[in-house]
Amino acid sequence: MGIEYLKNEGLFRLTAQDTEYVIGIADGVYVGHVYYGRKIDDSRCGYLMRTDEKPFVPSNNIKDKGSFADCFPWEYSTWGVGDYRESCLRVRSADGYRGCELHYEGHRILDGKPRLPGLPATFEAGGKEGKAATLELDCRDHVLGLKVILRYSVFADSPAVVRSVELINEGQQPLYLEKVLTACMDMDGEDVDLLTLGGSWARERHMVRRPLCFGKQMVSSCRGESGHQDHPFLAVMGRDAGQDRGDVYAMHFVYSGNFVAEAELSQFGSVRMLMGINPEGFEWVLGQGESFTAPEVVCVYSDQGLGKMTRIFHDLYRGHLIRSSYLHKKRPILINNWEATYFDFDSRRLLEIAREAAERGIEMLVLDDGWFGQRNEPAGSLGDWKVNEKKIPEKLPCLVEEVKKLGIEFGIWFEPEMVSPDSDLYREHPDWAMHIPGREPVQSRAQYVLDLSRQEVVDYVWQSVSEILKSAPISYVKWDMNRQMTDVGGCCLGREHQGELFHRYILGVYELQERLHREFPDLLLENCASGGARFDPGMLYYSPQIWCSDDMDAVERLAIQEGTALLYPLGAMGAHVSACPNHIVGRITPFETRGHVAMAGTFGYELDITRLSEDEKNMIQEQVEMYHRFQPLVREGDYYRIASWSENHRYDCWQVVSKEKDEALVTYVQVLAEPNQRSRKIYLKGLAPEAEYRLEEEDEECRKEEFSMLDSDEKVTLPSMDGKIYKGALLMYGGLLVPRMKGDFVSVMYHFTRVG
Numbered sequence: 001m002g003i004e005y006l007k008n009e010g011l012f013r014l015t016a017q018d019t020e021y022v023i024g025i026a027d028g029v030y031v032g033h034v035y036y037g038r039k040i041d042d043s044r045c046g047y048l049m050r051t052d053e054k055p056f057v058p059s060n061n062i063k064d065k066g067s068f069a070d071c072f073p074w075e076y077s078t079w080g081v082g083d084y085r086e087s088c089l090r091v092r093s094a095d096g097y098r099g100c101e102l103h104y105e106g107h108r109i110l111d112g113k114p115r116l117p118g119l120p121a122t123f124e125a126g127g128k129e130g131k132a133a134t135l136e137l138d139c140r141d142h143v144l145g146l147k148v149i150l151r152y153s154v155f156a157d158s159p160a161v162v163r164s165v166e167l168i169n170e171g172q173q174p175l176y177l178e179k180v181l182t183a184c185m186d187m188d189g190e191d192v193d194l195l196t197l198g199g200s201w202a203r204e205r206h207m208v209r210r211p212l213c214f215g216k217q218m219v220s221s222c223r224g225e226s227g228h229q230d231h232p233f234l235a236v237m238g239r240d241a242g243q244d245r246g247d248v249y250a251m252h253f254v255y256s257g258n259f260v261a262e263a264e265l266s267q268f269g270s271v272r273m274l275m276g277i278n279p280e281g282f283e284w285v286l287g288q289g290e291s292f293t294a295p296e297v298v299c300v301y302s303d304q305g306l307g308k309m310t311r312i313f314h315d316l317y318r319g320h321l322i323r324s325s326y327l328h329k330k331r332p333i334l335i336n337n338w339e340a341t342y343f344d345f346d347s348r349r350l351l352e353i354a355r356e357a358a359e360r361g362i363e364m365l366v367l368d369d370g371w372f373g374q375r376n377e378p379a380g381s382l383g384d385w386k387v388n389e390k391k392i393p394e395k396l397p398c399l400v401e402e403v404k405k406l407g408i409e410f411g412i413w414f415e416p417e418m419v420s421p422d423s424d425l426y427r428e429h430p431d432w433a434m435h436i437p438g439r440e441p442v443q444s445r446a447q448y449v450l451d452l453s454r455q456e457v458v459d460y461v462w463q464s465v466s467e468i469l470k471s472a473p474i475s476y477v478k479w480d481m482n483r484q485m486t487d488v489g490g491c492c493l494g495r496e497h498q499g500e501l502f503h504r505y506i507l508g509v510y511e512l513q514e515r516l517h518r519e520f521p522d523l524l525l526e527n528c529a530s531g532g533a534r535f536d537p538g539m540l541y542y543s544p545q546i547w548c549s550d551d552m553d554a555v556e557r558l559a560i561q562e563g564t565a566l567l568y569p570l571g572a573m574g575a576h577v578s579a580c581p582n583h584i585v586g587r588i589t590p591f592e593t594r595g596h597v598a599m600a601g602t603f604g605y606e607l608d609i610t611r612l613s614e615d616e617k618n619m620i621q622e623q624v625e626m627y628h629r630f631q632p633l634v635r636e637g638d639y640y641r642i643a644s645w646s647e648n649h650r651y652d653c654w655q656v657v658s659k660e661k662d663e664a665l666v667t668y669v670q671v672l673a674e675p676n677q678r679s680r681k682i683y684l685k686g687l688a689p690e691a692e693y694r695l696e697e698e699d700e701e702c703r704k705e706e707f708s709m710l711d712s713d714e715k716v717t718l719p720s721m722d723g724k725i726y727k728g729a730l731l732m733y734g735g736l737l738v739p740r741m742k743g744d745f746v747s748v749m750y751h752f753t754r755v756g
């Protein structure tokens with residue numbers, strides 16, 4: 001890892017493992033993108049900016065400065081001075097003029113990585129491997145008096161490059177920032193695909209791949225949250241790139257609010273990728289001497305397809321983004337009462353569930369929505385964080401004590417950012433809800449959003465949440481956020497600053513979560529937003545796990561978890577076994593399959609355990625044992641995607657291999673049974689080719705169980721591979737034969753350990 005300044009060539013070279021990112025200074029002032037990709041280690045690469053061909057640089061051809069601006073590969077593009085492609089920065093002066101041209105002024109190369117004030121960001125970790133280095137490029141617009149610092153950091157143990165930008169008003173007048181994206185990256189590429197993640201409530205983060213066509217293509221959110229619908233991620237990849245081969249360039253935004261992720265194929269066949277805060281509804285007034293820092297963008301290049309990209313993201317997030325003390329710890333297996341009872345519970349019901357759960361090895365009861373105020377339906381009482389004594393007459397500390405007496409932990413749900421119109425809080429402080437004077441605020445899920453740009457509102461929320469947490473030994477919080485924003489008006493911000501509210505709101509959320517992290521360091525925090533509407537790297541900085549989706553149907557989860565695991569380590573994915581028929585899609589899937597699919601995440605249950613059959617309860621016990629056995633591997637290992645149900649419409653398969661390559665777990669789900677077919681050959685990945693692996697006995701059992709689904713008089717044929725020990729090369733290049741199973745939605749897990 002290193003950052004070098006090659007003075008004679010006017011180049012900055014950032015090396016990170018097997019990759020290299022090169023920035024050039026053209027004409028002494030223009031900061032251009034030279035190269036990003038596999039290490040080339042040649043200081044003569046500056047010609048890649050094409051400044052030796054027409055229209056040349058402005059000092060050689062001032063008459064065509066406009067053409068230069070419109071094709072130069074800018075590191076940070078600005079609006080209004082000739083670059084007509086999508087820009088990163090648009091500034092309005094106090095006199096109302098728009099235009100900005102940045103000139104390089106100087107630089108610093110720093111050991112480590114500066115924190116971003118009030119924002120989540122990757123950080124330098126301990127040890128030699130965790131070290132970071134940062135390049136700061138100082139640029140200036142001389143007319144506006146605007147200083148712009150472009151920041152790039154690299155880490156010793158990751159090939160990722162992370163970028164952020166700081167703007168400082170060093171002029172005499174206020175500046176109006178109409179658009180501040182964090183990063184753009186220009187490259188050649190006419191035959192490329194665009195990969196994004198998209199969906200909706202209950203079907204979040206499905207993979208969406210399409211050819212990048214001429215023009216601008218983007219995904220975005222202006223909902224006040226990163227959202228169910230779009231994800232702050234995009235990748236540009238070779239058309240022939242796949243899981244294990246081809247070039248992939250990816251960007252991921254460490255932010256939880258409005259964003260844009262955009263790619264533009266321009267007239268000369270160049271591609272520009274951009275990412276940052278959505279300019280829609282945004283305007284930031286930068287007073288004299290003030291500074292504004294835009295959230296961080298993580299850039300990843302992979303020369304071996306999506307699989308390598310995924311593992312780079314996983315390692316980076318585990319090593320440099322998640323701070324929770326639970327990062328490398330086993331998470332308790334929880335049971336959440338939401339789908340078991342919805343609002344219809346009292347402490348007697350909760351204790352019944354807890355008792356049964358404890359007997360089967362479940363380790364925590366999570367009390368979901370409905371325990372406070374007068375809340376008996378999804379309307380009312382948000383903001384009144386006092387226990388409902390009709391449901392819990394003995395009050396919370398006694399209930400927690402009773403649960404703990406059963407030998408399990410207690411967790412609780414909050415939705416701290418909201419207020420119900422029917423609440424004491426709203427009656428007392430109607431102006432604390434975001435609203436536009438004279439306009440009836442739009443209700444959604446019968447609630448309003450609190451104006452977290454106001455310190456007294458943030459303080460109230462903090463006080464309510466922390467009081468409850470201090471009142472009893474609560475081990476876990478599910479922090480929910482169940483609506484998108486409308487009526488984005490902040491009555492204390494003043495006329496000029498309304499465009500700051502979306503971002504100030506998110507800064508308020510971050511402040512609250514930072515306090516939670518600092519003052520309750522042992523608390524396990526799981527973020528959530530109507531399922532997975534705020535599953536983003538920003539939230540990951542505060543909570544080691546995030547609720548993936550309200551949809552726990554094992555089949556729908558295959559697509560959701562495939563898209564989520566594309567970027568996030570499995571230990572971050574909240575996944576539970578829920579009841580059947582599934583409450584959202586009505587599908588009936590085997591209990592084992594639901595367990596196998598949830599085992600790819602944090603694992604838990606969300607069903608009424610008291611109503612399960614004895615067989616199912618026994619299966620819980622088995623799954624609990626499996627979880628204890630496999631969780632360290634799932635949490636810490638390397639993830640490989642073997643087959644995608646979303647692509648082939650028949651089966652799904654993924655694998656986790658330990659870093660030492662001494663253990664591997666393969667999960668195979670046969671979504672639809674096919675008649676009259678032979679066994680399916682799947683090719684394992686990431687094993688040591690020379691090593692010998694034993695297929696563990698207990699998983700043979702598991703296969704037999706699947707076979708028992710065949711008609712009893714049918715002869716069972718085991719896979720045609722003899723013996724139980726296989727060479728890594730055989731499993732990877734020869735393949736593993738997965739027998740056909742009878743029935744839809746059935747699954748099997750294979751656990752291999754290295755024996756030689």
Ligand code: GLA
Binds near residue numbers: 369378413480
């Ligand atoms: C959201 C969450 C659910 C549940 C409900 C409670 O939808 O995603 O898991 O907590 O709120 O209202």
